[in-house]
Amino acid sequence: ALRSLDNPEAVPTLARLLHARNAGVRRNAAMGLRHIGTAAVITPLSGALDDSDQVVRYQAVMGLAAATGEMTGAPSLELFKSDEKKYINYWRGRVRNQ
DSSP: OGGGOOOGGGHHHHHHHTTOSSHHHHHHHHHHHHHHOSGGGHHHHHHHTTOSSHHHHHHHHHHHHHHHTOGGGOOOHHHHHHSHHHHHHHHHHHHHTO
16 A cells, blocks of 8 residues: 555655564555655665665665666666675765765
């Protein structure tokens, strides 16, 4: 249900849900933010780069790529899994320099 929310007004709610105990809830929140794809999602998705769940981290990377329009930093899931640290570090540096 959260994935279908692409309204920027949903950002505060989805950002709060990134801190839920349940990984499934966090995954859906990250996916929702990814699909909104505006500058408003950069801060919450930056924090999700450190999530304990790999899918949340991947959605954060993809959401940051969408929000910045920088699709060169948007790997396939397979590439992400093969060199996750590279992409996480790239986006940490990228959002820090914004």
